[in-house]
Amino acid sequence: MDLQLEGRVVLVVGGTGLIGSAVVERLEAEGAVVVSASRGGEGGLVLDARDDASVAAGMAKVLEMHGRIDGVVVTAAPSAQTLDPARSADPAQVLEGVDAKALTFLRVANAVLPVMTDAGSGRIVGVSGQNAHLTGSITGSIRNAALIIAAKNLADSVAGTGVTVNVVNPGPVTTEPASVVAPGKPGESSPVDVASLIAFLVSPVAGAISGESIAVGHRVRGVGSM
Numbered sequence: 001m002d003l004q005l006e007g008r009v010v011l012v013v014g015g016t017g018l019i020g021s022a023v024v025e026r027l028e029a030e031g032a033v034v035v036s037a038s039r040g041g042e043g044g045l046v047l048d049a050r051d052d053a054s055v056a057a058g059m060a061k062v063l064e065m066h067g068r069i070d071g072v073v074v075t076a077a078p079s080a081q082t083l084d085p086a087r088s089a090d091p092a093q094v095l096e097g098v099d100a101k102a103l104t105f106l107r108v109a110n111a112v113l114p115v116m117t118d119a120g121s122g123r124i125v126g127v128s129g130q131n132a133h134l135t136g137s138i139t140g141s142i143r144n145a146a147l148i149i150a151a152k153n154l155a156d157s158v159a160g161t162g163v164t165v166n167v168v169n170p171g172p173v174t175t176e177p178a179s180v181v182a183p184g185k186p187g188e189s190s191p192v193d194v195a196s197l198i199a200f201l202v203s204p205v206a207g208a209i210s211g212e213s214i215a216v217g218h219r220v221r222g223v224g225s226m
């Protein structure tokens with residue numbers, strides 16, 4: 001399938017991470033003009049998505065360089081392995097987790113939405129996680145669920161403008177995903193699997209899809225859709 005991404009400008013926030021780097025590679029293979037951003041600027045553009053001024057400056061730089069932003073992918077967030085299980089219910093860790101994941105996504109989306117709505121077209125894709133549907137880590141559940149809820153609200157707010165907002169919702173992401181899916185667990189997926197879905201959602205051909213949270217890897221086995 002031709003995703004019609006040739007020449008389209010896509011900003012990938014967190015473009016040097018495990019998922020982000022796979023997204024950059026896939027989008028470039030589709031012919032997109034990819035701007036990879038990270039806090040340290042290793043991918044090319046310095047952008048700290050936890051700082052409003054840095055987000056605004058990053059967006060301005062992309063517009064200065066390319067004159068448009070057709071898509072934004074937000075993969076920037078600490079991995080689940082960085083969360084302290086002993087502090088799962090600690091409000092301080094929960095607040096930190098929400099800020100680093102859900103509010104990071106919200107800051108970037110808020111900054112680019114006016115540009116996209118003015119243009120009458122745009123794609124925003126966030127990366128959450130299937131912990132949103134699991135208990136066991138209050139921090140993990142809340143930070144992922146909050147991102148999904150924020151994205152749905154944003155999608156509804158721009159319905160009919162030509163701009164879409166969606167979330168990709170992977171289980172554990174590893175370079176060698178297991179094929180077995182245990183009861184009560186989500187299926188594993190590779191960075192390439194996640195990147196392939198993101199490339200579709202950020203493309204012009206996915207214009208009829210918005211406000212969705214789409215699983216990558218088998219959705220939690222034994223848990224109904226939520």
